[in-house]
Amino acid sequence: xxxxxxxGLTLYLFALLGKTIDSPKTAxxxxxxxxxxxxxxxxxxxxxxxxxxxxxxxxYTMQIELSGWNSIIAFAFLLIAAFTKAGGFPFHTWVxxxxxxAPVESAAFLPASLDKLLGIYLLARMMTLLFSVxxxxxxxxxxxGALTVITAVMMVFNQNNSRKLLGYCAVSxxxxxxxxxxxxxxxxxxxxxxxxxxxTIYKSNLFLTLGAVEKKTKTSDLGYLGGLGKLMPVxxxxxxxxxxxxSGIPPFNGFFSKWMIYQGLIEKTxxxxxxxxxxxxxxxxxAFFGSALTLANLLRFIHSIYLGRRPEIYNKVTESPxxxxxxxxxxxxxxxxxxxxxxxxxxxxxxxxxxxxxGMPIPEFMGLYAPKLIVxxxxxxxxxxxxVYFLTKKVRYDAVYLGGSEGEERxxxxxTAFYNEIRNMxxxxxxYNFAEKKYFDLxxxxxxxxxxxxxxxxxxxxxxxxxxMLYIIIGMLIFxxxxx
Amino acid sequence: MENSILLLLLLVPLIISLIxxxxxxxxxxxxxxxxxxFNLILVYFLFHIALSDVVFFxxxxxxxxxxxxxxxxxxxxxxxxxxxFSLKGVEREI
Numbered sequence: 182x183x184x185x186x187x188x189g190l191t192l193y194l195f196a197l198l199g200k201t202i203d204s205p206k207t208a209x210x211x212x213x214x215x216x217x218x219x220x221x222x223x224x225x226x227x228x229x230x231x232x233x234x235x236x237x238x239x240x241y242t243m244q245i246e247l248s249g250w251n252s253i254i255a256f257a258f259l260l261i262a263a264f265t266k267a268g269g270f271p272f273h274t275w276v277x278x279x280x281x282x283a284p285v286e287s288a289a290f291l292p293a294s295l296d297k298l299l300g301i302y303l304l305a306r307m308m309t310l311l312f313s314v315x316x317x318x319x320x321x322x323x324x325x326g327a328l329t330v331i332t333a334v335m336m337v338f339n340q341n342n343s344r345k346l347l348g349y350c351a352v353s354x355x356x357x358x359x360x361x362x363x364x365x366x367x368x369x370x371x372x373x374x375x376x377x378x379x380x381t382i383y384k385s386n387l388f389l390t391l392g393a394v395e396k397k398t399k400t401s402d403l404g405y406l407g408g409l410g411k412l413m414p415v416x417x418x419x420x421x422x423x424x425x426x427x428s429g430i431p432p433f434n435g436f437f438s439k440w441m442i443y444q445g446l447i448e449k450t451x452x453x454x455x456x457x458x459x460x461x462x463x464x465x466x467x468a469f470f471g472s473a474l475t476l477a478n479l480l481r482f483i484h485s486i487y488l489g490r491r492p493e494i495y496n497k498v499t500e501s502p503x504x505x506x507x508x509x510x511x512x513x514x515x516x517x518x519x520x521x522x523x524x525x526x527x528x529x530x531x532x533x534x535x536x537x538x539x540g541m542p543i544p545e546f547m548g549l550y551a552p553k554l555i556v557x558x559x560x561x562x563x564x565x566x567x568x569v570y571f572l573t574k575k576v577r578y579d580a581v582y583l584g585g586s587e588g589e590e591r592x593x594x595x596x597t598a599f600y601n602e603i604r605n606m607x608x609x610x611x612x613y614n615f616a617e618k619k620y621f622d623l624x625x626x627x628x629x630x631x632x633x634x635x636x637x638x639x640x641x642x643x644x645x646x647x648x649x650m651l652y653i654i655i656g657m658l659i660f661x662x663x664x665x
Numbered sequence: 666m667e668n669s670i671l672l673l674l675l676l677v678p679l680i681i682s683l684i685x686x687x688x689x690x691x692x693x694x695x696x697x698x699x700x701x702x703f704n705l706i707l708v709y710f711l712f713h714i715a716l717s718d719v720v721f722f723x724x725x726x727x728x729x730x731x732x733x734x735x736x737x738x739x740x741x742x743x744x745x746x747x748x749x750f751s752l753k754g755v756e757r758e759i
Contacts, residue, residue: 294739295740298736302733382739504754508746508749539732
């Protein structure tokens with residue numbers, strides 16, 4: 182718990198290192214949310230201490246039944262701690278803000294990787310070893326996962342800041358992991374753990390490639406970027422690999438883990454009563470829909486930065502230093518290797534031993550998935566496409582014309598233009614407007630009454646020692662009354 | 666031996682971060698790089714040695730299982746890669 186808390190402090194300090202005007206506010210928000218979740222973690226463990234009458238803080242096999250209020254509250258408290266750390270709905274709002282305002286390297290490491298690993302690690306422990314959960318609890322966690330997917334991915338449409346866009350994408354991916362780990366299906370659980378490590382790999386890759394672009398262009402606003410693919414080809418390729426992986430395109434790693442989660446959940450529906458079946462299918466549909474929207478959003482990300490017409494001020498931009506593309510290159514390589522050799526390397530070496538240790542059997546797959554065959558088919562398709570292209574090459578590259586004359590730069594269409602139209606569609610517009618006013622932000626909703634209460638309580642501090650003594654005595658009496 | 670690996674994983678970054686306060690930036694970067702690389706090697710041994718709990722005055726203070734090992738592995742791999750990314754081409758001023 183000490184080191185868990187220290188990681189929250191690290192987040193606060195990194196957010197303070199950011200150079201945006203909102204950095205101090207984001208640091209405060211992150212610290213309050215993460216610090217608050219740490220309090221829930223401690224309270225959860227204290228309750229477990231009472232329930233099991235144990236003399237250590239070990240979180241190994243306990244299998245606590247969720248039968249009494251103490252165990253239910255302990256579970257809820259630990260779930261809040263895990264969700265806040267991992268960035269699950271509705272405690273996710275610190276992740277996009279941190280991604281926007283903190284230095285990009287820390288955004289790649291902390292919210293995109295380390296905190297996901299820690300939060301999901303706790304959730305996995307809770308769902309397998311710490312508590313004995315029934316199907317209703319599984320369904321609640323799956324639903325929270327599906328809500329995380331869909332709310333975050335819908336918010337991505339509204340983002341023109343590339344860092345915030347990736348932050349929301351990171352949150353949406355956590356939804357899939359929560360669905361897998363919380364489902365109670367062995368295959369989906371293994372898929373969830375696999376998706377957790379895949380997520381850390383491709384999300385770090387995307388943040389780092391974005392960081393490389395940002396260092397060269399000094400902006401992360403998608404509306405001002407464009408056409409950098411020719412000037413930064415290596416970074417472009419790495420970013421495309423990351424985008425395809427997060428979108429779940431075979432044979433990259435993101436596909437395999439999502440496919441395991443989907444298979445596990447579909448398998449699970451067969452074992453449920455009809456009401457639960459419909460409930461789970463709705464969650465699955467939301468997850469599928471979220472996956473398609475992730476692809477659309479990541480295409481926007483790639484198009485806005487690397488394709489389209491390049492603003493003239495970036496004509497002298499050069500490729501990132503070799504150390505940067507070595508780092509992103511290795512991450513991209515992991516995306517490919519973990520996709521093609523999923524069974525041989527990550528599942529066999531890391532995931533299955535962890536799954537077995539929780540007392541579950543090694544999962545069996547439904548149907549056929551042969552990554553190497555997919556790679557060969559993709560390669561054949563790509564080669565055929567190239568042959569057709571070269572045989573019928575009738576492409577003319579020309580400037581954009583407007584009213585008969587070459588279009589000036591101010592008429593450049595940014596990669597975000599089309600998506601701004603979606604944002605302004607009638608039912609979505611008012612939702613996005615509410616979201617921009619932070620009406621769905623738990624921190625904003627909670628902080629206003631909390632700070633108002635704090636201001637009121639300040640009036641009870643006149644500086645008289647006798648009065649403080651009276652407060653202490655009254656407090657002790659209340660505390661004793663509760664305990665006795 | 667088994668216990669010392671777990672403790673080293675924890676102590677090496679702590680000691681390096683303390684030393685970094687007192688040494689020049691270049692030396693600090695080299696030391697950090699070596700420290701993370703060393704920890705990456707330690708992680709390799711986690712998979713090949715049967716680990717026992719770290720007990721201090723009769724109380725278990727650290728214990729690790731396969732899920733913990735693979736989480737630590739990826740934290741180490743990512744921290745190493747992000748360190749490589751940060752060696753050149755990022756803003757240094759704080």
